[in-house]
Amino acid sequence: MTITQLYYVLAVAENQNFTKAAEKCFVTQPTLSMQIQKLEDELSIQIFDRSKKPIELTDVGKKIVTQARNIVNESYRIQDIVDQQKGFIGGEFKLGIIPTVMPTLLPMFLKNFIKKHPKVTLIIEELTTDEIITRIKEGHLDAAIAATPLEDDAIKERVLYFEPFVSYIPKNHRLYGHNKIDVTDLDINDMLLLEDGHCFRDGVLNLCKTFKTHPDEKFQLESGSIETLIKLSNEGLGMTLLPYLHTLDINDKEKENLHHFKEPTPAREVSLIYHKSELKMQITEAIQDVIMGVVRGAIAFQDVQIISPLRADKKMRV
Structure with a gap:
């Protein structure tokens, strides 16, 4: 059994196709297939059900893939140890960022x-x-940058900053004349929201406690981008909530529509997250240091109330 064989198994499990997996591994398809077959022969089991299209893992194959992923990740740690010992900060680093932060x-x-x-x-x-x-x-x-806490044992989190929610209220709206907004003033029925799948949307819903009071409510308008929400609000179609950093770049006329919340200000926690195996930590920490250095001067809010990014229905099942 070799790490290379396990790496090939993971590639096939991900792509559900031997040819695509071989392309991703930069080897020929016969070479990849032969190595996986050798591993199956050694273990006297079938990892993949080749009769299915696309290829599927067998029951024992699913367990092997879980363990293979741990072994392959741990093998990367050897180079990671060497890099850290040398103080080397370099190489390829894959970073994900959620749409409302990017x-x-x-x-x-x-x-x-x-x-x-x-x-x-x-x-x-x-x-x-x-x-x-x-x-x-x-x-x-x-690693990735996302709203937290995520309450996932496999994921570690390092808080980067707390970003307040800010109300964007057009002049024709019932709340426009309010100097500061109270959370109890919010009504989900006249609020524009991001489409499902955005954690900021879930934060807004949790703030409004919609899942408890209007579980089947159909919202008037939803959009895939915050910029579109602002434009729709400008047309008098409702108010919306914005992450604080999004308010820094809007024009002076639109800034007249911004209304801050009374303290404690509802806010989201934005963190750098990564796997508990803690690979490439020297780069993760370098990203953290740079981000915290530039954000420190942009967000000065202290008295905040963190709003969970988890859907209320998910939280109830935990």
Whole structure:
């Protein structure tokens, strides 16, 4: 049994196809198939059900893949130990960022990070929280930036900052004349929301306690981007809530529609998250240092109330 064989098994399990897996591993398909067959012969079991299209794992194959992922990840730790011993901060690093953080945070820290750590090749992808968790567990992401806490034993979290919610209220709205907004003023029925799948949407719903009071409510309008929510609100179609960093770049006219909450201000916790195996920690810590350095001056809020990014129905099942 070799680590290479286990690596090939993981590739087939992910792609559900021998040819695609071979392409991802940069080997020929016969070579990959032969090595997996040798492993199956050695163990006297079948890892894959080749009669299915696409290929599926057998019951024992699922257990082997779980263990193989642990072994392959641990094998990477040897190079990781050497890099840390040498003080080397470099190589490829795959970073996921949720959509409501990417457009504001990335421009703030990326240039500084590249300048400070030129030997690191950052591969950055915008992903939902659920996609991020799956990819971290499968070893396809080294770390990610997401709203926390996630309450997942396989994931470790390092808080980067607390980002307050800010109300965006057009002039024709019932709350426009309020100097400061109280959470009890909010009504989900006249609020514009992000589409399902965004953790910021779930935070807003939790803030409004919608799952308890309106479990089957159909919302008036939903959008995939915060920019679209602002435009819809400007048309008088309702109010919305924005993450604080999104409010820094809107124009002066739109800033007249911003209304802050009474303290403690509802806020989301934004963290750098990574697998509990803690691989490539020297790069993870370098990213943390750079982000905290640039954000410290942008967000000065202290008295905040953290709103969970977890859906209320998920929290009730925990």
